Amino acid sequence: MTVKRRGGAIIATTAAVALTLAACGDDGGNGGNGDNGDNGGAADPADAEPIVVGVHSGWEEGIAVSHLWQHVLEEQGYTVELETADAGIVFTGLAAGDYDLNFDTWLPLTHDSYIEEAGEDVEELGIWLEEAPLTIAVNADAPIDSLDELADNADLFDNRLIGIEAGAGLTEQTQNEAIPTYGLEDMEYLISSTPAMLTELSAALDAGDNVAVTLWRPHWAYDEFDIKDLEDPEGAMGEPDDIYNYATAGFSEEYPEVAEWIEGFELTHDELHELENIMFNEMDGEDNDAAVQQWVDENPEIVDGITGG
Numbered sequence: 001m002t003v004k005r006r007g008g009a010i011i012a013t014t015a016a017v018a019l020t021l022a023a024c025g026d027d028g029g030n031g032g033n034g035d036n037g038d039n040g041g042a043a044d045p046a047d048a049e050p051i052v053v054g055v056h057s058g059w060e061e062g063i064a065v066s067h068l069w070q071h072v073l074e075e076q077g078y079t080v081e082l083e084t085a086d087a088g089i090v091f092t093g094l095a096a097g098d099y100d101l102n103f104d105t106w107l108p109l110t111h112d113s114y115i116e117e118a119g120e121d122v123e124e125l126g127i128w129l130e131e132a133p134l135t136i137a138v139n140a141d142a143p144i145d146s147l148d149e150l151a152d153n154a155d156l157f158d159n160r161l162i163g164i165e166a167g168a169g170l171t172e173q174t175q176n177e178a179i180p181t182y183g184l185e186d187m188e189y190l191i192s193s194t195p196a197m198l199t200e201l202s203a204a205l206d207a208g209d210n211v212a213v214t215l216w217r218p219h220w221a222y223d224e225f226d227i228k229d230l231e232d233p234e235g236a237m238g239e240p241d242d243i244y245n246y247a248t249a250g251f252s253e254e255y256p257e258v259a260e261w262i263e264g265f266e267l268t269h270d271e272l273h274e275l276e277n278i279m280f281n282e283m284d285g286e287d288n289d290a291a292v293q294q295w296v297d298e299n300p301e302i303v304d305g306i307t308g309g
Contacts (some may be wrong), residue, residue, distance in 0.1 A: 045077030051258070052081045054090035054099035061218045061243065062104025064275050065128070065267070067288045069103060071296060072306055073258065088114065095121035097248045101262070106132065106241040110169075115246070123252060125245035126263040129218065129272060133240035134170050135229040136161070136178065137215040139205055146231040150212065151183040161187050162201070162213045164194045173238055174214050181236035201225060218269055220276035261307050271302060 051073060055066045070080040083099065091114035093099040105111050115122065136147060144153050161184065163171050171191055179185060190200075197213050198221060204211035205225055215221060217229075217240075245262050252259035267275075279291035296303050 048078060048255075050079040050081045051100045051255070052083055052098070053101045053103065054093055055082050055084045055102075056087040056090055056104050057084050059087070059104050060220070060276055060280055061129070061132075061272060062102075063288065064272065064279050064292075065103045067279070067292045068275065068295075069101075069262075071289070071292045072261075072303060076307060078258070087111065091115070091118055091122075094118065094246060094248050097121075100248055100251055101125075102246050103128070103243075105244040105246045107244055109238070109241050121249050122246050123249050125247050125252065125259055126265070127242045127244050128266045129243040129269070131240040132217055132243055133229075134173055134237040135215045135217060136174070136212060136232075136237070137221075137227045137229050138212050139210055140226040140228045142210050142212075142228070144230065145228075146233060147178065147182045147236070148233055150230065151186070154184070154187050157187075157210045157212045159187050160212070161189050162197050162211065163189055163191045164197050164214060166191050170214050170216055173236075177238070178232075178236040181234050201227070218272045218276065220273055220279075220281050222269065223273035223277040224281055265306055267302075271299065274299075 053066050053069065056062045066082050070082060073080045083093075085093070090099060090102055091105075091111065094102055095118035105115065107115065136150075138144070138157070143156065144150060150157070161174075161179075163174060165171060175189070179187075179189065197215075201211055201213050201221065202225070205227075212230075215227075215229075221227065245265070247259070247262075275291070275295045278295055279285060279288055283291045
């Protein structure tokens with residue numbers, strides 16, 4: 001079953017994309033890293049050109065981890081630039097060498113077509129987060145634990161399932177698979193927006209009411225709220241992706257030390273949710289560098305582990 005994960009992600013305007021690619025595309029197609037002299041192709045941080053990271057617009061986990069890696073690499077002496085664009089533009093730029101890195105490649109489903117098209121022009125640098133599923137979540141003390149119990153207990157949830165944007169892959173999967181599979185047609189499926197869903201979730205939890213929402217992991221809501229995912233015994237929400245690091249071809253030869261750090265990098269869901277919660281909830285996305293610094297100060301052992309201390 002093919003699942004479209006994020007149909008509602010914000011798309012960069014054509015003009016913005018053109019400016020982004022123009023700004024990072026004047027390097028002869030090698031990601032802006034150039035020839036580093038007689039050092040065997042390995043970049044010295046003091047001499048290296050900026051490492052350009054392509055960031056998918058609107059994908060919070062990718063924004064958070066890209067800013068984290070900017071912090072890590074700049075602490076090691078590198079210059080890092082983050083360029084935001086639609087996912088398709090990012091993968092095209094990665095294959096062309098206009099971008100060096102992307103930390104938000106969802107496989108085997110969501111971004112498979114982009115990776116297949118890029119072929120040997122990109123290289124994989126490992127998985128950093130395992131199992132990123134689409135979910136239906138409820139308050140942690142709800143009297144049910146599985147989607148196959150929801151229809152019979154719909155009245156406990158005010159006969160409502162609260163969703164996100166109409167164009168999102170999660171909305172499509174819920175409408176086309178989860179609702180008919182589990183007989184939820186009699187529940188009111190409220191399609192609105194992610195902020196509206198989170199507002200409804202927060203209000204219900206504050207009032208001590210049961211609530212059911214469509215959600216996905218990773219998301220900062222799992223750090224902020226006391227919620228749980230309903231089990232999906234029929235697999236109606238689709239198999240979860242893993243999140244990979246990808247680089248433009250040849251990056252690991254030019255930056256072997258950085259590539260080794262990236263290949264060894266991993267976060268747990270709880271660690272990522274904490275970072276996202278600081279960045280997008282507590283700081284409302286207004287100062288991502290400050291959010292990363294706060295998280296780093298609270299988790300120094302994780303950051304030290306990335307580069308071996």
